[in-house]
Amino acid sequence: xxxxxxxxxxxxxxxxxxxxxxxxxxxxxxxxxxxxxxxxxxxxxxxxxxxxxxxxxxxxxxxxxxxxxxxxxxxxxxxxxxxxxxxxxxxxxxxxxxxxxxxxxxxxxxxxxxxxxxxxxxxxxxxxxxxxxxxxxxxxxxxxxxxxxxxxxxxxxxxxxxxxxxxxxxxxxxxxxxxxxxxxxxxxxxxxxxxxxxxxxxxxxxxxxxxxxxxxxxxxxxxxxxxxxxxxxxxxxxxxxxxxxxxxxxxxxxxxxxxxxxxxxxxxxxxxxxxxxxxxxxxxxxxxxxxxxxxxxxxxxxxxxxxxxxxxxxxxxxxxxxxxxxxxxxxxxxxxxxxxxxxxxxxxxxxxxxxxxxxxxxxxxxxxxxxxxxxxxxxxxxxxxxxxxxxxxxxxxxxxxxxxxxxxxxxxxxxxxxxxxxxxxxxxxxxxxxxxxxxxxxxxxxxxxxxxxxxxxxxxxxxxxxxxxxxxxxxxxxx
Amino acid sequence: xxxxxxxxxxxxxxxxxxxxxxxxxxxxxxxxxxxxxxxxxxxxxxxxxxxxxxxxxxxxxxxxxxxxxxxxxxxxxxxxxxxxxxxxxxxxxxxxxxxxxxxxxxxxxxxxxxxxxxxxxxxxxxxxxxxxxxxxxxxxxxxxxxxxxxxxxxxxxxxxxxxxxxxxxxxxxxxxxxxxxxxxxxxxxxxxxxxxxxxxxxxxxxxxxxxxxxxxxxxxxxxxxxxxxxxxxxxxxxxxxxxxxxxxxxxxxxxxxxxxxxxxxxxxxxxxxxxxxxxxxxxxxxxxxxxxxxxxxxxxxxxxxxxxxxxxxxxxxxxxxxxxxxxxxxxxxxxxxxxxxxxxxxxxxxxx
Numbered sequence: 001x002x003x004x005x006x007x008x009x010x011x012x013x014x015x016x017x018x019x020x021x022x023x024x025x026x027x028x029x030x031x032x033x034x035x036x037x038x039x040x041x042x043x044x045x046x047x048x049x050x051x052x053x054x055x056x057x058x059x060x061x062x063x064x065x066x067x068x069x070x071x072x073x074x075x076x077x078x079x080x081x082x083x084x085x086x087x088x089x090x091x092x093x094x095x096x097x098x099x100x101x102x103x104x105x106x107x108x109x110x111x112x113x114x115x116x117x118x119x120x121x122x123x124x125x126x127x128x129x130x131x132x133x134x135x136x137x138x139x140x141x142x143x144x145x146x147x148x149x150x151x152x153x154x155x156x157x158x159x160x161x162x163x164x165x166x167x168x169x170x171x172x173x174x175x176x177x178x179x180x181x182x183x184x185x186x187x188x189x190x191x192x193x194x195x196x197x198x199x200x201x202x203x204x205x206x207x208x209x210x211x212x213x214x215x216x217x218x219x220x221x222x223x224x225x226x227x228x229x230x231x232x233x234x235x236x237x238x239x240x241x242x243x244x245x246x247x248x249x250x251x252x253x254x255x256x257x258x259x260x261x262x263x264x265x266x267x268x269x270x271x272x273x274x275x276x277x278x279x280x281x282x283x284x285x286x287x288x289x290x291x292x293x294x295x296x297x298x299x300x301x302x303x304x305x306x307x308x309x310x311x312x313x314x315x316x317x318x319x320x321x322x323x324x325x326x327x328x329x330x331x332x333x334x335x336x337x338x339x340x341x342x343x344x345x346x347x348x349x350x351x352x353x354x355x356x357x358x359x360x361x362x363x364x365x366x367x368x369x370x371x372x373x374x375x376x377x378x379x380x381x382x383x384x385x386x387x388x389x390x391x392x393x394x395x396x397x398x399x400x401x402x403x404x405x406x407x408x409x410x411x412x413x414x415x416x417x418x419x420x421x422x423x424x425x426x427x428x429x430x431x432x433x434x435x436x437x438x439x440x441x442x443x444x445x446x447x448x449x450x451x452x453x454x455x456x457x458x459x460x461x462x463x464x465x466x467x468x469x470x471x472x473x474x475x476x477x478x479x
Numbered sequence: 480x481x482x483x484x485x486x487x488x489x490x491x492x493x494x495x496x497x498x499x500x501x502x503x504x505x506x507x508x509x510x511x512x513x514x515x516x517x518x519x520x521x522x523x524x525x526x527x528x529x530x531x532x533x534x535x536x537x538x539x540x541x542x543x544x545x546x547x548x549x550x551x552x553x554x555x556x557x558x559x560x561x562x563x564x565x566x567x568x569x570x571x572x573x574x575x576x577x578x579x580x581x582x583x584x585x586x587x588x589x590x591x592x593x594x595x596x597x598x599x600x601x602x603x604x605x606x607x608x609x610x611x612x613x614x615x616x617x618x619x620x621x622x623x624x625x626x627x628x629x630x631x632x633x634x635x636x637x638x639x640x641x642x643x644x645x646x647x648x649x650x651x652x653x654x655x656x657x658x659x660x661x662x663x664x665x666x667x668x669x670x671x672x673x674x675x676x677x678x679x680x681x682x683x684x685x686x687x688x689x690x691x692x693x694x695x696x697x698x699x700x701x702x703x704x705x706x707x708x709x710x711x712x713x714x715x716x717x718x719x720x721x722x723x724x725x726x727x728x729x730x731x732x733x734x735x736x737x738x739x740x741x742x743x744x745x746x747x748x749x750x751x752x753x754x755x756x757x758x759x760x761x762x763x764x765x766x767x768x769x770x771x772x773x774x775x776x777x778x779x780x781x782x783x784x785x786x787x788x789x790x791x792x793x794x795x796x797x798x799x800x801x802x803x804x805x806x807x808x809x810x811x812x813x814x815x816x817x818x819x820x821x822x823x824x825x826x827x828x829x830x831x
Contacts (some may be wrong), residue, residue, distance in 0.1 A: 057642045065694060091694045095682050099642060115682040119693055133693060137685045147633065149673075156681045156688075159669020164688050164731065175632070183672075192691040231669065240670045253823060262666055276666050282817050288727075294659055304659035312726040313781045317734075318816075319824050321794045326781035327811045330726050336659050350659075354724060358779050362724050382704060388717070390724035391779070395717055401704035413702050417712035425716055433712050437702040451701040457716045467698060475643040 055108055056100045057477030065091040068123075069465035085124035093117045103143065111142040135193055147181075148174030157185050160244035161260030161278060162229050166190035179236025186228035189248065195222050224252035231260075240264040240274075255317040257281040271295040280314040285327070287314035300340040304350075308332040328357035334364075346370040356391065364388045378405035394422040411439045428458035447471045511603035511614065526553050531596040531603075537583050576615060578644030591624060617651065634673035645678040661707055665731075688732050726782050738786030778811060792827050801828040 070086045095115035100108040118134030125131060140153030150172035157165045162185075169187015226249050233242035244260040259281055264274035271293065278288040292306040310330045316323035334352025341347065351365035368384035379402075386397040398418045405411045417433040435453035442448075448470055455463040520528035527533075534545040587594050597603065599616040621627075621639070630638050636645065649656050654667060654674065668675050668684075686696050687708075697708045710718075722729050729737075761769035777784050788794055799806030818825060 055637060057637065059643055063699070065699065067694075067698070089693065093699075095680070097680050097682075100637065111676075113680055113682065115680075115685070117692060117694075135691060137689055138681045140681070144633075156684045158684060159665045159667070159672075162669070164665065164684070166685075166689070177632075233670070235670070242670065244669070254818065262670060264666075264670060274663075274666070283815055284817070285815075292659065292663065294655070294657065294663075296655070302655070302657040304657065306659065306662065310727050312730075315727045315730045316782065316785055316789075318818065319791070320785055320789045321791070321796060321824060321827055322781050322785045322789055324814060324816065325784070325796070325800075325809045325811070326778045327813050328778045328781070332725070336657075338657060356779055358775060360779070364724060380705070388720060388724055390720045392723065393720050395720060397712070397717075399712060403702070403704055411702075413704050415704060415712075419713050419716065421716075428716075431713050431716055435701060439702055449702060453701075455713060457713050459715055467701065469699075477637075477642055 054102075055478060056098070056102075058096075058098045058474070059476075060096045060474040061094070062472045063093040064470045065089075065093075066468040067091070067465070068467075069463075087121055087125060087129070088123035089119050089121045091117060091119040106145065109144050111144070112140075113142075114139050133193075146174075147176065148172070154190060157229070160231055160242060160262055160276075161246035161258040162244065163246075163258075163278075165227055165229075165246070165248070167227055173231075175233075175235065179234050180232075181235060182230065182232045184228075184230040187226065188222055189225040189227050189250075191222060191225060221252075225250055238266040250317055250319050253319055254282065255319050257318075258287065270297060282318050283314060285311055285314055287311055302338045303335065304337070305335040306333070306352075330357070331355045344371060344373055346372075360391045362388075362390045362394075376405075379403070389422070392423070393425075396420045409441050411441075413437045413439075426458040431455070431457040433457070445473045445475070512605065516604060531600075535596075537587060543583060575644070575648060578641040578648070580639050580641065589624075634671070634677055636674075636677040640677075642677070648678070690732050690737060722783060722786075723780060726780055730782065738783075794827070797827055804828075 066088070067090075068086070068088045070084050093115070094117075096112070097114075098110075098112040101110040101112065103109045115137045116134065116139075117137065118132070121129055121131050121133070136154060138154055138156065140151050140155045142149055142151040150170065152170050154166070154168050155171060157167070157171060165185075167185070167187035167189050169185065171183065171185035173181060173183030175181030227247065229244065229246035231242050231244035233240065235241075240263070242260075242262045244262070246256060246258045246260070247254075248256040257280070259279040261277045261279075262274070263276075264272060266272040272295075273291070273293040275291040276289070277286065279285070280287045286309065288311075289309045290306065292304065294302065294304045296302050308331065310332075311327060312330060313323055313326040313328070332352050332354050334350060336348070336350030338346065338348040347367075347369055349365070349367035352363065354362035354364075356362070364387065366384060366386040368382055371379075371381040371383075373379055373381075381403075382399075382401045384399045384401075386399070388394050388397075396419070399415065401413065401415045403411065403413045413436060415433075415435045417435075419431045421429055421431075433453060433455040435451065437449055437451040440448045448468075450466070450468055452466040453464070457463065514529055515531075518529065519525050534549045535543040536545075537543060586592060586599075587596075592598055599620055600614055601616070602614040627638070630636070636642075640648070654671060660667075685692075686699070695710060697710050697714075700706065700708075758773070759771040761771040762773045764772075766772065767774060784796075788796060796806075796809070798804065800809040816825075820826075820829060
């Protein structure tokens with residue numbers, strides 16, 4: 001490893017060089033903060049490494065989408081379409097990830113992530129459409145030192161009391177050798193397009209306020225939207241247990257104050273079980289509780305079971321008037337199973353029943369067979385059936401999918417969906433969707449895809465859409 | 480022919496074509512077992528007995544697949560066409576092998592292996608108790624010799640795995656992405672954050688969870704037929720059923736304001752200009768005994784109400800349910816809150 005490290009160093013791109021040696025303002029700021037926070041821990045826990053061993057990886061991706069479709073904008077009486085537009089948006093997604101980059105004071109300790117999208121709407125546009133739009137999705141740098149880490153920038157925090165949170169701020173944590181650890185995070189909640197209203201297209205209540213134009217609403221002040229939280233945990237051997245806390249404010253007032261608990265036990269290789277609980281501290285109620293078990297009794301068989309208890313109103317923001325209107329609960333019990341009969345045939349299925357506080361019931365189930373008759377994996381056929389029964393309606397659904405590699409650089413997919421509704425929707429008992437793609441990958445880093453779909457549904461007699469996608473991947477890593 | 484019959488016919492044809500394509504084109508498969516154990520060899524007039532290195536040349540790379548020309552040592556040129564069709568290993572395994580930092584040369588020199596291939600590649604002659612054993616060793620075989628405890632603790636997988644390929648590798652034991660995975664992945668993301676980050680970037684969370692994007696994930700990856708995207712197919716028609724079937728699931732990604740935001744934008748909301756009232760007769764009024772009265776539905780599925788009516792101080796529920804209003808006290812039995820009476824939301828009704 002060490003003998004070839006020099007050669008690898010010479011092959012690095014200028015991008016890597018700039019990341020490594022000139023980490024920019026955020027890197028310097030991050031470095032100073034981190035050095036203060038983590039230097040003692042790093043000094044204790046850093047394992048000995050070979051002095052010249054080096055690793056890094058850089059991945060960049062660009063995906064360009066061109067779409068063309070027609071949509072109904074304003075259904076008239078009885079759902080009749082009275083106006084349509086034919087937009088042709090072009091959307092660009094870019095992302096960059098660089099891992100194990102050297103900080104000036106420590107090798108392989110920095111990870112960077114950046115991703116954003118933007119689009120330009122060509123063709124016809126609706127009244128509320130933006131011709132040019134876009135947003136930054138992630139932009140952060142992570143510093144690792146032994147068992148500790150700190151991340152600065154726009155980032156995601158998921159699970160536990162945090163559920164799914166995006167914020168601009170700082171997070172950090174670490175784990176001691178005895179299995180105990182902790183994490184903290186905090187910052188300003190991410191609002192769409194930096195400072196737009198959460199919900200973004202929300203126009204207000206036209207029938208109540210006669211508000212028609214979203215621009216008439218005051219823009220939110222970002223400082224009023226913030227969140228913070230943390231988790232302490234034990235993670236050693238077959239036990240992972242954690243206790244988490246999350247507080248979020250919207251418009252300067254409390255939106256969420258949750259306490260979370262999570263547990264996962266793996267008593268032996270073939271089974272694991274766990275549970276989570278989410279408490280709403282404002283109402284001192286259990287917002288969500290879940291217990292589950294996963295097992296693999298045979299090498300190619302998996303079984304799972306789960307019980308979920310939820311009080312949906314506790315998931316509303318505490319700033320919602322409707323959050324005080326209900327304490328009704330909802331329970332769900334079910335299981336899933338999969339069986340890979342051999343390399344060619346796999347079965348999967350599952351079923352759940354739902355019990356609501358008012359005594360009504362619901363159910364859902366699905367079963368699917370997956371065939372890969374070609375040992376090279378060139379062909380994949382999946383046939384699936386789903387049944388959903390909710391309180392006032394339900395549906396049967398069949399979904400058949402095929403993926404076929406036609407040539408070394410050419411592949412195609414075809415899908416057909418059929419829905420049969422228990423109660424007619426706008427006079428329709430049945431609807432169907434057909435979709436297909438054709439992919440051409442002339443090089444390992446370049447791919448072109450053309451896709452199209454046709455749908456006949458309660459909301460469109462003939463919905464036809466098409467899309468063209470060009471993807472470019474740049475990968476470089478060492479060793 | 481009616482439209483529904485045409486749909487059914489199209490579906491049947493699609494199914495038939497799919498099955499036909501799927502069941503055709505099987506290619507012959509190379510048998511390690513036959514070549515290593517059942518081939519008559521070593522005797523007079525017989526070919527020499529084969530071992531692993533007869534075909535696989537050991538070097539420093541992570542894979543040593545022989546070319547078809549190696550087969551010609553024994554097989555006649557007339558069989559060449561058939562040989563060219565033989566695929567020795569499934570492509571998925573090959574891709575995986577190529578993504579490992581691994582040296583056969585180094586490993587075979589280790590005393591524990593004594594130059595033997597079978598201790599790791601047990602699947603070349605599948606044991607009777609596991610006829611589906613893969614030619615490629617499972618990861619747990621690596622851990623028989625390597626502890627990697629330090630890397631494991633720090634969730635540093637790139638010592639062995641190429642990071643660019645890891646997102647294509649599904650865990651087979653630890654954190655197995657099986658049927659129930661979609662329901663548990665949030666918890667796992669919290670418990671094993673560092674492990675997840677070895678394969679997944681945070682951008683991949685946003686791919687599905689960032690609902691402020693104009694292009695949803697199902698449109699961005701139409702070819703990913705194996706993935707369980709939520710909004711596939713005719714989601715537009717079934718989403719009210721799904722939302723009522725699993726209250727709160729929508730709030731995993733959406734805010735309660737998202738429903739009406741989209742409905743207004745597409746002109747299918749009572750809040751939109753010329754929008755139609757979706758509620759039945761008797762939904763509001765002076766007859767709480769009416770089976771269509773809104774109270775019971777609101778208690779059971781308040782999130783659906785919030786989808787349109789969550790308008791802050793302009794919420795129309797306040798008109799009747801504020802203190803002194805005709806709708807009475809909306810707080811159900813057992814409801815409580817730790818907020819002070821001065822909280823602005825409380826003052827919408829209690830502020831006089």
